[in-house]
Amino acid sequence: MNGKRSKFLFSLVLVCLSFSFVSTASAQAPPAVQERIAAIKQSLAKSKQTLQQYEWIETTTVILKGEQKAQIMDKCYYGMDGKVQKVPVLPPQGGSSKKKEELQDYVKSAIALLQKYVPPDPTMIQRCVDLGKVSIQKMVPGASATLAFSDFLLPGDNLSIALDLVKNNITGSNVNTYLDTQKDPVTVNVGFGSLLDGTTYPANIVLNLPSKKLQLEVQTSGYRKAGS
Numbered sequence: 001m002n003g004k005r006s007k008f009l010f011s012l013v014l015v016c017l018s019f020s021f022v023s024t025a026s027a028q029a030p031p032a033v034q035e036r037i038a039a040i041k042q043s044l045a046k047s048k049q050t051l052q053q054y055e056w057i058e059t060t061t062v063i064l065k066g067e068q069k070a071q072i073m074d075k076c077y078y079g080m081d082g083k084v085q086k087v088p089v090l091p092p093q094g095g096s097s098k099k100k101e102e103l104q105d106y107v108k109s110a111i112a113l114l115q116k117y118v119p120p121d122p123t124m125i126q127r128c129v130d131l132g133k134v135s136i137q138k139m140v141p142g143a144s145a146t147l148a149f150s151d152f153l154l155p156g157d158n159l160s161i162a163l164d165l166v167k168n169n170i171t172g173s174n175v176n177t178y179l180d181t182q183k184d185p186v187t188v189n190v191g192f193g194s195l196l197d198g199t200t201y202p203a204n205i206v207l208n209l210p211s212k213k214l215q216l217e218v219q220t221s222g223y224r225k226a227g228s
Helices: 002-027 030-050 100-116 123-129
Strands: 054-064 069-076 085-091 134-140 144-150 159-162 169-180 185-194 200-209 214-225
Touching: 030 123, 030 134, 030 144, 030 159, 030 169, 030 200, 054 085, 054 100, 100 169, 100 185, 100 200, 100 214, 123 134, 123 144, 159 200
Parallel strands: none
Antiparallel strands: 054 069, 054 214, 069 085, 134 144, 144 159, 159 169, 169 185, 185 200, 200 214
16 A cells, blocks of 8 residues: 555656646747847847937927827936936926827827836846747747737736847837736837937837827937036
8 A cells, every 4th residue: 555655646746747838838938039039138228328418309299189289308417326317308398188198198108118128128038038928929040039928917908029140230129018908008118219329219119099089299309428
């Protein structure tokens, strides 16, 4: 009886170990994906470090129902705390009203959401990798690759990042997410620019909030070394 029990326990341990091995193996991203992830994280880290030496102009255009409602221009630079500081150059024009206040609330919410995805947080990228929620969406060998990250920040959201395989730089990203609920879907398309030293930055951003017929267009320009 004890012999049969020992054999049963031994078999059970082997089964558990085999399941553990399969689970661990399935969480490992393929070498091709790991290589691209490393390039993305390196590009983000390099750009953030270099951009701390720069200042630039950020222009945000608010479009409602196809009509431009406001344009905001800020001078941007990194503060001592490592966060981007903004100084108004061209504040919003016009008086106040209930509708304008509601619009401002939606704009603030949309911008706050945008800042969570642009630029993408390397920590959240690694989290998706660890959870097995990353895949190669498109690949042109030796030229470019696009990686998709599901449930990046919120359940059901999606982030894709396009990578130049020659320069190992990010060239663009797309986001499908939402505000408070999935009834308020948000899409974000980002085109990255490059400075003379190869540093990449989000140059053109278009955010769409269809349920409110709201669109934000954000452009950054005039990059120069701070204090120059």
